[in-house]
Amino acid sequence: MLNDIQTWINVAAYTGGGMAMGLGAIGAAIGEGYTAAQANAAVSRNTELSGDILKSMLVGQAIAESASIFALVIAILLLFLSVSNPSLLTAAALFGGGLCMGFGAIGSGVGSGFPAGQACKGLVRQPQVAGKLTTNMLIGSAVCQTPAIFSMVVALMLIFIDFSGAPLLPTWAALIGAGLSTGLAAIGSGFGGGLAAGASCEGVARQPETVGNVTTIMLIGQAVSQTASIFGLLISFVLMFKSYPESAALTASMCLLAAGISSGFGGIGPGIGNGMAAEGAVRWVARDVENAGGLMRTMLVGQAVSQSTAIYAMVVSLCLIFVV
């Protein structure tokens, strides 16, 4: 039975599907829970606004849930899609796709809960700017979903591209590494982007007239936070599309798997760190809009330094792919 390719494909697809949905549900559930917790705090401060707060919570949770719906789509594809060209490499690709989507949805799910929660809280402080607050929340939440979208793209590529022409050894490791690289790196970027978006909603509620500056710095901060997941995406593409000579040595396979692990784990910290830098800048711009330029410069310098560890991880990944 263990020599049967179809069995291996089923094992990989079912395990990958389970990982995609199981891991993918973590982030959205935490994010939605955070939103509900903040909505509770807001309702207890002003019960008259409970309808508006519930509305804001509903809309925010609908967007925050997108990451887990991406995971659901990939999980269902893995469980029910029939494979046209079965091979052991296909099994590795399906498993890699499941891992990629599962890990990739965690950060975006948690992150997009922050702006939704802060918008509910801010609504009590400034009910007259509910529209601005909701728009800000939705833009921030939508940008938070980008790392999960990267993960979904890589997962779909792993599921639908036919890799069966490549040698099994060491390509199997490259395909699983590709999934890990984008999936893990997306955790930090999604979470970090959420920190910036949450601070932005808090800032708009504090000083509604600073909405332009606050939104601009939030978007720049979020864009830089996502660099770590772009590095992960880049390594995934290299791992998926580079052609490898056949090698029965375990070292070659482990190098490719380690390349994915390096850029994946290496992207988590910088993504969160960059988000913290952006959160600080956005929060203080709302209080001191005159100093917006200085705050943005400090944020960008801080983010550049925080980013360096992701660059080290990427360099090590490239060495593992091309040099070792």
Place this chain on the structure above:
Amino acid sequence: MNVIRETQKKYCSRSMITAIVTGFLLIIAGQSSIGKGLILGTLFSVLNFIVMGEVLPLKVGKTRRKASFIAFGSIISRYILLAVPIIMGIKFVQFNLCSVIVGIFMVQIMILSEHIKNAFFFMRKH
């Protein structure tokens, strides 16, 4: 809870109208599987949003255990609900899988497009 009902009504009707008009045009243009897939996905996206909104007030004023049970049941049932059109997209050639997936996000697309449009007009005004 009227605010929630109004919100649901607004986004659900916009989503269904957009899907039906786009789907109808696609069917006329000979892309019937894409059109049908879009309408099918949107229908389930709308159902998901309705269930989401209807369950919200049920959690209020309950014990923690009861509220957690309702929330868990809501999530499980909504995920099962959203899995139905994707499985149909995979199993039946009448529905294009990609357009089903786009349809599943139609409510979110409507919410975002409304607010992005508002933000754009606000920026132009100032």
